[in-house]
Amino acid sequence: LAATAAHGRASEPPLPLxxxxxxxxxxxxxxxxxxxxxxVHRQARTRETFDGAMSELLDERxxxxxxxxxxxxxxxxxxxxxxLLKEFxxxxxxxxxxxxxxxxxKLELVVKISECQERLSAKRxxxxxxxxxxxxxxxxxxxxxxxxxxxxxxxxxxxRKKVKRGKKKVADADDEDPDDDYDSExxxxxxxxxxxxxxxxEEVCPPGCEPALYERVCELRLKRLEQEDVYAEFQKxxxxxxxxxxxxxxxxxxxxxxxxxxxxxxxxxxxxxxxxLNELDVVVVLHLSQLRLLNERGQLPAELAECLVFTHDGxxxxxxxxxxxxxxxxxxxxxxKDLRRKKEALAKERKGKVARNAExxxxxxxxxxxxxxQEVDLDALNSYxxxxxxxxxxxxxxxxxxxxxxxxxQWEVRLKQAKADLIRATQQSTQALERVAQLLAAQxxxxxxxxxxxxxxxxxxxxxxxxxxxxxxxxLVQMVKLQGTEIDALKVEINMLRRKGGHVYSSxxxxxxxxx
Numbered sequence: 001l002a003a004t005a006a007h008g009r010a011s012e013p014p015l016p017l018x019x020x021x022x023x024x025x026x027x028x029x030x031x032x033x034x035x036x037x038x039x040v041h042r043q044a045r046t047r048e049t050f051d052g053a054m055s056e057l058l059d060e061r062x063x064x065x066x067x068x069x070x071x072x073x074x075x076x077x078x079x080x081x082x083x084l085l086k087e088f089x090x091x092x093x094x095x096x097x098x099x100x101x102x103x104x105x106k107l108e109l110v111v112k113i114s115e116c117q118e119r120l121s122a123k124r125x126x127x128x129x130x131x132x133x134x135x136x137x138x139x140x141x142x143x144x145x146x147x148x149x150x151x152x153x154x155x156x157x158x159x160r161k162k163v164k165r166g167k168k169k170v171a172d173a174d175d176e177d178p179d180d181d182y183d184s185e186x187x188x189x190x191x192x193x194x195x196x197x198x199x200x201x202e203e204v205c206p207p208g209c210e211p212a213l214y215e216r217v218c219e220l221r222l223k224r225l226e227q228e229d230v231y232a233e234f235q236k237x238x239x240x241x242x243x244x245x246x247x248x249x250x251x252x253x254x255x256x257x258x259x260x261x262x263x264x265x266x267x268x269x270x271x272x273x274x275x276x277l278n279e280l281d282v283v284v285v286l287h288l289s290q291l292r293l294l295n296e297r298g299q300l301p302a303e304l305a306e307c308l309v310f311t312h313d314g315x316x317x318x319x320x321x322x323x324x325x326x327x328x329x330x331x332x333x334x335x336x337k338d339l340r341r342k343k344e345a346l347a348k349e350r351k352g353k354v355a356r357n358a359e360x361x362x363x364x365x366x367x368x369x370x371x372x373x374q375e376v377d378l379d380a381l382n383s384y385x386x387x388x389x390x391x392x393x394x395x396x397x398x399x400x401x402x403x404x405x406x407x408x409x410q411w412e413v414r415l416k417q418a419k420a421d422l423i424r425a426t427q428q429s430t431q432a433l434e435r436v437a438q439l440l441a442a443q444x445x446x447x448x449x450x451x452x453x454x455x456x457x458x459x460x461x462x463x464x465x466x467x468x469x470x471x472x473x474x475x476l477v478q479m480v481k482l483q484g485t486e487i488d489a490l491k492v493e494i495n496m497l498r499r500k501g502g503h504v505y506s507s508x509x510x511x512x513x514x515x516x
Contacts, residue, residue, distance in 0.1 A: 066285070073283040080280050088273050095266050102259045109252050116245045123238045130231050137224050142416055143423040144216045154206040155213070159221050284309060429494055436490050443483050450476050 145155050205214040286309075293307060294300060310318070368376050450473075 070283070070285060077280060077282060081277060084273070084276050084280075088269070088276075091269060092273075095262065095269060099259075099262050099266065102255060102262055106252070106255050106259065109248060109255060113245065113248045113252065116241060116248060120238065120241050120245065123234060123241065127231065127234050127238070130227060130234065134224070134227055134231075137220055137227065139416075139419060139423070141217065141220050143420045144213060144220070146420065155209065155217050158206075158214075159217050159224070161221070162225065163221075432490050432494050436487055436494075439483050439487050439490075443480060443487075446476065446480060446483075 141159055145152055205211055291300065365375060368374070453472075
């Protein structure tokens, strides 16, 4: 029954709306239209946002793909470079090791050369000292013999004579006894070198010569021979050091050449390695705006092998270079015109000078024909002519040189004589001072003895006659007076020697003991 009632109501026609219902219906329709417009606007905005995000993501994706491709190409290039470097690594290490080895050898060689130079300098200084010692020995000989000695020539011969002597052993301290200073036999080389030695000839003192002077000369000769032996040993050591130094210098030159050759090898190797690296293909990313080789249709050519890549600055410089070349061309043309004008002026000047030279030559030939009847070769004449002024100046220089040499020799003789006089005066002064010291010591001793005697005489009553005591006292007083007179005379002589320029080397005598 209920279903039948509902079906009956549905089949009934709708009732007409009232005005209020119509108004509500219009309001509802307007609200729905507004909502639809809002939804449509929101959909459009969401679609635009989505499209923008998709576009950004697409751009980012393209950039990432481009970066990945560039990274792959860069990685491929680095991989090829790594392969090349591994191929060259063995040779590079060998050259570096060779260079380090040569430099270490050079450093060691420089140290050895420095040490050798220092030893040579020390040896030369020692030789200078030996030469000074030789001069001192000669000065002692001249002072001992003197210039006016009648046996001077014989003593000179004895002094210069070479004799056999025991020679020092040259051996290691580890292998030889340090107490054995001399060999028992002379060296055989001395027998070959010294032609004036004679085993049968016996050397004697020259007649009229003092034995003390002869012994002194023999002693100085022994010193001179010892000095010569030491000098010879030093010369041998210096020669050996020079040979070592020359060998080290030659080795250093060879090492420098080897170092230079090694540097050249390394430079050549580095150039070869750089050339191989430059042969690798490098990918460069360009924008379409950077391309300047599009054809008339705006398309790229089929082949890009003939293309070049320039920077913007380089392209601008090349464009500016066109104007610079035009300016340089103008400047070169101007300089060419100036040079042509100078050439014409110089050619005219040359013609004038050639004509003047020909005129002067003709005049000279005429003068020679008038004076000599033939032409004269002036160059040969100048070569054959003697320059008298130059020859006179040469003679004057020669004479002045000889005169100065003679004067120098005379002054050397005077200097030697003065040195000998100085040595004699010094010896005399020293002897006088020693005599004064002895006399002062004797005087002090005598005064002490006299004082002790007086004290003993006053303290102990010894039976003695007054006359003997007075005589003894007088004798002692007179001896003291005589010694004082002798001391005064020696002091006068010392002062006189000092005024002559002598030097006294002995120390001052000690003060006499205090007299009680």
